Amino acid sequence: MRKGETIAKYIFLVCAVVAILAVFSITGYMIYKGTPALGSVGVTELLFGTEWAPTAKDPSYGIFYIILTSIVGTAAALLIGVPIGVLTAVFIAEVAPKPLAAVVQPAVELLAAIPSVIYGLLGKMILNPLMYKLELLIFADSTTHKYTGGANLLSAILVLAIMTLPTIINITTSSIKAVPASMKSASLAVGATRIQTIFKVIIPAAKSGIMTGVVLGVGRALGEAMAINMVAGGAVNIPLPFNSVRFLTTQVVSEMAYSSGVHRQVLFTVGLVLFVFIMIINLLLAKLKKKGEVEA
Amino acid sequence: MKNRIKKLLTIAAACGLTVAMMGCGDTSTDSNADQKNSQAESQATDDNSSDANITGKVTMAGSTSMEKLCGALQETFMAKYPGITVTAEFTGSGAGLESLAAGSVDIGNASRALKDEEKANGSVENIVAIDGIAVVVDTANTVTDLTTEQLANIYTGTITNWSEVGGADQNIVVVGREAGSGTRGAFEELLEIEDACAYAQELDSTGGVLASVAATPGAIGYVSLDVVDSTVTAVSLNGVAATEENIIAGNYVLSRPFVMATMGEISQQSEAVQKFFEFIQSDEGKEVIKAVGLIIPE
Numbered sequence: 001m002r003k004g005e006t007i008a009k010y011i012f013l014v015c016a017v018v019a020i021l022a023v024f025s026i027t028g029y030m031i032y033k034g035t036p037a038l039g040s041v042g043v044t045e046l047l048f049g050t051e052w053a054p055t056a057k058d059p060s061y062g063i064f065y066i067i068l069t070s071i072v073g074t075a076a077a078l079l080i081g082v083p084i085g086v087l088t089a090v091f092i093a094e095v096a097p098k099p100l101a102a103v104v105q106p107a108v109e110l111l112a113a114i115p116s117v118i119y120g121l122l123g124k125m126i127l128n129p130l131m132y133k134l135e136l137l138i139f140a141d142s143t144t145h146k147y148t149g150g151a152n153l154l155s156a157i158l159v160l161a162i163m164t165l166p167t168i169i170n171i172t173t174s175s176i177k178a179v180p181a182s183m184k185s186a187s188l189a190v191g192a193t194r195i196q197t198i199f200k201v202i203i204p205a206a207k208s209g210i211m212t213g214v215v216l217g218v219g220r221a222l223g224e225a226m227a228i229n230m231v232a233g234g235a236v237n238i239p240l241p242f243n244s245v246r247f248l249t250t251q252v253v254s255e256m257a258y259s260s261g262v263h264r265q266v267l268f269t270v271g272l273v274l275f276v277f278i279m280i281i282n283l284l285l286a287k288l289k290k291k292g293e294v295e296a
Numbered sequence: 297m298k299n300r301i302k303k304l305l306t307i308a309a310a311c312g313l314t315v316a317m318m319g320c321g322d323t324s325t326d327s328n329a330d331q332k333n334s335q336a337e338s339q340a341t342d343d344n345s346s347d348a349n350i351t352g353k354v355t356m357a358g359s360t361s362m363e364k365l366c367g368a369l370q371e372t373f374m375a376k377y378p379g380i381t382v383t384a385e386f387t388g389s390g391a392g393l394e395s396l397a398a399g400s401v402d403i404g405n406a407s408r409a410l411k412d413e414e415k416a417n418g419s420v421e422n423i424v425a426i427d428g429i430a431v432v433v434d435t436a437n438t439v440t441d442l443t444t445e446q447l448a449n450i451y452t453g454t455i456t457n458w459s460e461v462g463g464a465d466q467n468i469v470v471v472g473r474e475a476g477s478g479t480r481g482a483f484e485e486l487l488e489i490e491d492a493c494a495y496a497q498e499l500d501s502t503g504g505v506l507a508s509v510a511a512t513p514g515a516i517g518y519v520s521l522d523v524v525d526s527t528v529t530a531v532s533l534n535g536v537a538a539t540e541e542n543i544i545a546g547n548y549v550l551s552r553p554f555v556m557a558t559m560g561e562i563s564q565q566s567e568a569v570q571k572f573f574e575f576i577q578s579d580e581g582k583e584v585i586k587a588v589g590l591i592i593p594e
Binding site for chain 2: 052054055056057124125128129136147150230233235246259260
């Protein structure tokens with residue numbers, strides 16, 4: 001018995017060490033590989049430059065539009081994903097009759113399990129042609145618009161919004177379910193309607209859980225590469241809805257293969273920028289969780 | 297108690313399995329490599345028992361566009377002749393030919409024909425392969441021919457509607473490859489529109505370009521000649537269709553030779569270098585060249 005305990009302890013220790021080693025080595029490596037370009041290209045020129053022409057005779061490595069695209073794209077996806085996600089969670093946890101909830105919830109979980117390449121494929125085959133039709137309608141009179149064939153920021157935002165839904169819905173549902181029944185009963189007892197109870201009592205009480213879901217959704221949207229690489233067009237442009245755009249993730253994915261020299265170094269810097277963003281998201285998450293614990 | 301031990305065992309087994317799998321990954325590649333080697337060795341002994349005994353070095357430098365070709369040739373050649381080491385640097389066509397002239401490498405790689413002044417110092421142009429690029433549009437497009445000027449104008453954004461080049465009143469969606477792609481480099485270089493292109497879509501694979509052009513009405517894209525299929529239409533340029541024959545005959549604009557230049561004729565080179573060229577011209581070598589999507593010169 002004693003021996004078993006000791007062995008188990010060491011097995012756990014080894015597993016934990018693997019994870020910790022991975023985190024530290026990845027962080028170290030990203031900084032090691034990502035910082036040289038900041039020096040050779042120049043911090044301002046790299047981070048705030050707007051022209052991306054890495055293979056030109058006189059190359060420029062401005063990734064500002066790429067950073068902006070990731071921020072705008074993620075924010076817009078959340079703007080669509082959060083209301084839908086939270087309301088769906090309310091539906092599952094509070095409104096839907098039990099049999100219906102029993103269908104909706106597994107469906108949402110299935111949504112989370114679909115590989116991102118499938119989202120990309122459907123986006124390319126269904127969403128892009130639709131977007132192209134919309135683009136032709138909207139810009140029918142424009143003489144300056146650069147037609148993208150539907151592969152644009154808007155397509156990417158829609159795909160990202162759908163991809164963040166399961167994260168938001170699942171976490172929000174469980175945090176709504178965790179609101180004590182006594183609070184709900186009290187609210188109903190003083191004469192509040194069911195909808196009033198949901199919006200004035202339950203959602204505020206589940207706030208920190210919902211925020212956690214949102215932040216995790218941000219992380220998912222920010223880190224997604226495969227799906228949006230297929231629908232976003234991939235030319236580096238200012239992030240307007242009907243522009244072909246490139247995200248931080250897709251930038252690395254699409255150009256790593258044939259890059260060399262400074263171009264490659266800059267791609268590592270792009271990775272580092274993404275890494276820093278994700279770190280910020282995680283710190284935010286840790287803070288939220290702590291706050292949630294204090295409240296509870 | 298029994299349960300606990302069971303759990304413990306499961307965990308241990310899982311850990312063990314992971315390690316074993318990781319190990320497996322390694323060993324399988326190892327054994328693959330071994331297999332390849334032994335295959336190559338047996339082949340070598342079949343072909344010519346002395347092949348494996350030739351030792352030497354082949355150094356080359358030059359065109360970045362030829363990286364894929366050189367990599368493939370290096371791999372298969374060195375498997376067949378384990379005694380010969382082939383090293384390649386990708387410094388650009390001009391730099392490669394300079395290294396050749398300076399005598400620091402055996403072969404200077406260039407993805408263009410040699411200039412007269414480069415030939416003047418004794419460099420000999422050995423064309424090993426030809427790279428062809430097809431311009432493709434969606435199958436519903438009525439435009440079947442473009443001039444090089446029209447094509448350049450489409451890609452730089454001067455022409456934005458198919459009606460300007462004799463097609464329907466339809467917007468042009470300009471599809472291309474990502475920065476760093478060899479196909480993009482060659483396309484822009486041959487049309488002399490380097491870094492002047494206004495792309496609507498920059499995709500990171502040939503397949504992506506094909507799929508996008510096939511699915512988008514009014515799209516135009518460029519891909520390696522060998523991958524063109526029935527989902528898209530290849531347009532002719534200046535009235536010349538994108539076919540292997542036209543490219544070999546030198547009539548089709550979007551093609552370029554891949555040259556492995558040597559100082560003096562091949563017969564004057566070291567035994568290792570001669571073997572390398574012999575390999576390139578063998579059926580096995582031709583297979584390698586075709587496998588990376590290139591055309592065999594006559």
